[in-house]
Amino acid sequence: MENRAHAIAAGAFVLGLIAAVIALVVWFTRDGTVRNVYELSTREAVSGLQPQAMVRYRGIAVGKVASIDFDPKVKGNVRVRITVDEKVPLTTSTFASLSYQGVTGLAFIALDDKGESQVALKPDNDDPPRIPLRPSILAQLQERGEGILNQVESATKRINQLVGDDNQKRIADALENISQAAQSGNQLTRSLDNTIKTRLDPALASIPPLANTARESLMTFRGTATDFSRVAGSLNGTITKLNAEGGAIERLGSGTAALTQTLESLNNTTLPRFNRAADDTSTAARRIGRVADNIADNPQSLLYGTGIPQPGPGEAGFSAPAAQR
DSSP: HHHHHHHHHHHHHHHHHHHHHHHHHHHHOOOOOOOOEEEEEESSSTOOOOOOOEEETTTTEEEEEEEEEESSSSSOOOOEEEEETTTTBBBBTTTEEEEEEEEEEEEEEEOOSSSSSSOOOOOOSOOOOBEEOOOOOOHHHHHHHHHHHHHHHHHHHHHHHSHHHHHHHHHHHHHHHHHHHHHHHHHHHHHHHIIIIIIHHHHHHHHHHHHHHHHHHHHHHHHHHHHHHHHHHHHHHHHHHHHHHTHHHHHHHHHHHHHHHHHHHHHHHHGGGGGEEEEEHHHHHHHHHHHHHHHOOOHHHHHHHHHHOOOOSTTTTTTOOOOOO
């Protein structure tokens, strides 16, 4: 009986200890946070997502996945119910996406908001509001994978055509032509160097003496031009003085007019024996007039003369005028 009593006491102690441990676990793991229920509906696969998976809002744990089943409202969609802390500022522009934790591959729900709306999303646990579930990066890659593979295949075909035997031969010929062109360019460069050293350098060396000679010639020409300008200025001054009012030409003209008047008076008052003298005087007057005309036409003849006169009969160089018919 005593052994039986000890066994019953030991069993009761163990049961009490287990109950105490369970009570402690429940006490420490209890969650008094008030959470609201929301729904997600998507046609995409939710591989790796399990009930009790974490729900994060911008990286902060704010709830858990309550259940995963098929959407009764949209045929073919998957419905995910989540519970979110009521303190989370969800709005009508909040959206969800499926993310994965590191190398474990465990999925969780990531909530985010771009701030497009400031209207709060009102909770209703009887008819939970729905938050749009956008495709994850992996889903986007899967959707675009076929197009990417097609582009890679097309690029591979073009590369194969580019590196074909015919194109390889053309590339080799082009490289050979480039090599020959480079050699020709080197030869041309050496020829230009030789030409510069043998011809251009001596020509450049002779330019400074030639420039000095040209400078001296220019200075001489300037001196000659200056002297010529001075002579021209003197000649212009002389001509101006001759043609000026009261000058030699005007006085000569006045003397001629007075002489003509005197001759006319003598012709009218003198006896006929003086007619010959009057004729001679008239002839002299005409000569003086011609001289005046010549001086008027050629004033410089007063300084330089009228030139060498034509030779007369019996003089050297005389030539008889041709007979007129």
